[in-house]
Amino acid sequence: MKSASDNAGDLIDELQLVYNKARQGSITQEISEIVGGAAAV
Template identity: 80%
Template sequence: CEQAAKMVAMKSATDNAGDLIDELELIMNNARQSAITQEISEIVSGAAAV
């Protein structure tokens, strides 16, 4: 019974870690996309000024 409880706890911890990884990947992708959008805006603004 103790072994089963340990397995359930480890499964829960593994699932939680996977969920956290997914959430952090979304945050990182959003930050990267924002940086790319900002850079494109600066390039377009610079080209329009010429």
């Protein structure tokens, strides 16, 4: 049972990493669009 818990914990860690990278990419894109829009003004 401990092995299943450890595997679930590892999976959660991996999924959080994937989620955070996707979120960071989205935020970076939004910031780039805002900066690009401000530079055009």
